[in-house]
Amino acid sequence: MTGHGPAISDHPGWFTELCEESGSAFALQLGKKLHDETSSFQHIEVYQTTHFGNLLVLDGFIMLTARDNFLYHEMMVHPALFTHPNPQRVLVVGGGDCGCLQEILRHPKIQTAHLVELDERVTRVCESFFPELCAANQDSRAGLHFKDGIQWVTDAAPGSYDVIVVDSTDPVGQAARLFQAPFYAACHAALGQDGILVVQSESPLIHTDLIQSVRKAMADAGFGQITTLTFPQCTYPSGWWSATLAGGAIPHTEFREDAVRTKVFATRYYNLGTHRGALAQPEFMKEELGSK
Amino acid sequence: MTGHGPAISDHPGWFTELCEESGSAFALQLGKKLHDETSSFQHIEVYQTTHFGNLLVLDGFIMLTARDNFLYHEMMVHPALFTHPNPQRVLVVGGGDCGCLQEILRHPKIQTAHLVELDERVTRVCESFFPELCAANQDSRAGLHFKDGIQWVTDAAPGSYDVIVVDSTDPVGQAARLFQAPFYAACHAALGQDGILVVQSESPLIHTDLIQSVRKAMADAGFGQITTLTFPQCTYPSGWWSATLAGGAIPHTEFREDAVRTKVFATRYYNLGTHRGALAQPEFMKEELGSK
Numbered sequence: 001m002t003g004h005g006p007a008i009s010d011h012p013g014w015f016t017e018l019c020e021e022s023g024s025a026f027a028l029q030l031g032k033k034l035h036d037e038t039s040s041f042q043h044i045e046v047y048q049t050t051h052f053g054n055l056l057v058l059d060g061f062i063m064l065t066a067r068d069n070f071l072y073h074e075m076m077v078h079p080a081l082f083t084h085p086n087p088q089r090v091l092v093v094g095g096g097d098c099g100c101l102q103e104i105l106r107h108p109k110i111q112t113a114h115l116v117e118l119d120e121r122v123t124r125v126c127e128s129f130f131p132e133l134c135a136a137n138q139d140s141r142a143g144l145h146f147k148d149g150i151q152w153v154t155d156a157a158p159g160s161y162d163v164i165v166v167d168s169t170d171p172v173g174q175a176a177r178l179f180q181a182p183f184y185a186a187c188h189a190a191l192g193q194d195g196i197l198v199v200q201s202e203s204p205l206i207h208t209d210l211i212q213s214v215r216k217a218m219a220d221a222g223f224g225q226i227t228t229l230t231f232p233q234c235t236y237p238s239g240w241w242s243a244t245l246a247g248g249a250i251p252h253t254e255f256r257e258d259a260v261r262t263k264v265f266a267t268r269y270y271n272l273g274t275h276r277g278a279l280a281q282p283e284f285m286k287e288e289l290g291s292k
Numbered sequence: 293m294t295g296h297g298p299a300i301s302d303h304p305g306w307f308t309e310l311c312e313e314s315g316s317a318f319a320l321q322l323g324k325k326l327h328d329e330t331s332s333f334q335h336i337e338v339y340q341t342t343h344f345g346n347l348l349v350l351d352g353f354i355m356l357t358a359r360d361n362f363l364y365h366e367m368m369v370h371p372a373l374f375t376h377p378n379p380q381r382v383l384v385v386g387g388g389d390c391g392c393l394q395e396i397l398r399h400p401k402i403q404t405a406h407l408v409e410l411d412e413r414v415t416r417v418c419e420s421f422f423p424e425l426c427a428a429n430q431d432s433r434a435g436l437h438f439k440d441g442i443q444w445v446t447d448a449a450p451g452s453y454d455v456i457v458v459d460s461t462d463p464v465g466q467a468a469r470l471f472q473a474p475f476y477a478a479c480h481a482a483l484g485q486d487g488i489l490v491v492q493s494e495s496p497l498i499h500t501d502l503i504q505s506v507r508k509a510m511a512d513a514g515f516g517q518i519t520t521l522t523f524p525q526c527t528y529p530s531g532w533w534s535a536t537l538a539g540g541a542i543p544h545t546e547f548r549e550d551a552v553r554t555k556v557f558a559t560r561y562y563n564l565g566t567h568r569g570a571l572a573q574p575e576f577m578k579e580e581l582g583s584k
Binding site for chain 1: 569
């Protein structure tokens with residue numbers, strides 16, 4: 001940090017998140033603080049904001065706002081589910097806010113959607129302050145388990161899931177292992193034929209090294225097809241985010257386009273065009289990642 | 293503004309831009325200040341940043357950084373130029389940093405590229421501190437004119453240009469008229485058959501009202517085809533930006549794909565996939581803008 005006086009993250013009336021690795025910061029203007037607790041795992045805060053609805057903060061990092069989380073949740077879920085030929089059994093690792101779980105359960109053919117989140121308090125806090133994300137928690141197909149996700153995947157019977165969604169925090173502390181080959185190998189084993197793994201993989205502009213290491217770890221874990229999707233996400237660093245898909249033989253460009261065209265649920269960002277757009281690799285990504 | 297003490301935009305060691313209409317702020321960590329002047333038109337500042345290279349600020353708003361301006365400049369220019377069937381004569385209104393001019397002149401068939409910028413000082417400052425954007429200023433096809441762009445377009449002979457690029461600041465003060473129907477009608481007259489107008493049209497997430505009013509003004513000015521493209525732009529509010537294309541009869545989805553595939557110059561973001569991706573309308577934009 002340069003400068004003197006208070007840190008940029010300590011400005012009254014604002015929540016400011018510092019992104020040290022890019023020398024940038026993003027701030028939201030606050031209304032009142034709605035919740036503050038330290039669970040067994042992390043510091044959980046919820047604020048009102050003036051323009052983005054409620055804001056969830058974990059250990060000082062913006063997790064989501066009511067206004068823009070649809071971008072992330074739709075793009076973490078629908079491309080993967082429309083890439084798998086017939087997804088029925090889905091696992092979310094992390095994702096305690098339940099936004100991914102809800103998007104998964106919009107697909108009528110889903111039979112079971114398991115959420116395995118380490119910190120039950122995140123889910124309970126979201127049920128209170130983000131009820132719009134938790135509307136599917138009572139769905140009979142949903143199973144909420146407050147356990148270690150890596151252990152869960154390691155213990156899963158081979159071929160238990162069609163799609164695994166890793167909706168983690170940044171790759172620091174506990175979450176670091178969710179970006180490494182041993183975990184992806186366990187996912188590979190837990191996935192059935194044509195199984196798809198999708199992980200949030202940070203900013204295409206700022207975190208190219210991380211994306212590269214995720215892609216390598218997936219290849220090392222035995223996945224044959226690896227594709228990094230990009231999409232806007234305005235409250236995360238750089239305002240641009242990525243999800244990396246890993247699968248077996250089916251090229252990710254050959255997703256179920258007809259099913260997207262005729263989907264029976266509403267989305268706010270996702271559709272056939274934005275799915276294809278997310279697959280497009282900007283020139284600098286092709287160069288830096290060797291992607292196509 | 294809520295809170296007490298100094299404004300969020302007044303933090304030592306950082307340049308912070310407040311976006312009042314979305315209750316958000318974006319900040320870059322600074323090295324030293326390289327330039328500060330008040331021209332006849334505006335306050336011009338240039339800073340070093342720790343991670344984004346040099347930063348140009350006009351009247352307190354971030355105009356560009358060395359690191360990420362390629363996203364904006366490529367997407368303001370190449371979709372429009374690959375949509376026109378044979379662009380040879382191009383006008384940039386504004387764009388004094390010369391980044392758009394340079395992208396235009398990468399197209400070998402361009403015969404003339406006029407830049408009409410109100411404030412010569414912006415260009416001279418950029419020649420000093422962003423030489424990488426100004427490399428084409430000495431190109432014999434380039435014409436730099438430091439005049440009022442609206443007057444220039446109004447005075448232009450009918451059919452003088454194939455493409456007009458409006459690379460303006462935000463729609464306040466002088467620049468507001470660049471977002472209104474009388475100016476677009478003058479552009480319409482100055483464009484030849486199949487002529488394309490492209491204007492920067494702010495954030496798809498934050499400025500939907502502005503985009504809507506730009507589109508209506510273009511229709512009122514006689515343009516038959518209007519398309520809003522989106523692309524990441526991490527140092528502008530929300531990290532997601534738009535350009536709106538207006539043209540005659542040719543649908544903007546029918547651009548010169550073969551020419552994109554075989555283009556003879558390098559880009560860092562733009563290619564066939566990202567062009568198509570930029571055309572994709574997210575669901576909420578279709579709803580709010582009535583776009584397709």
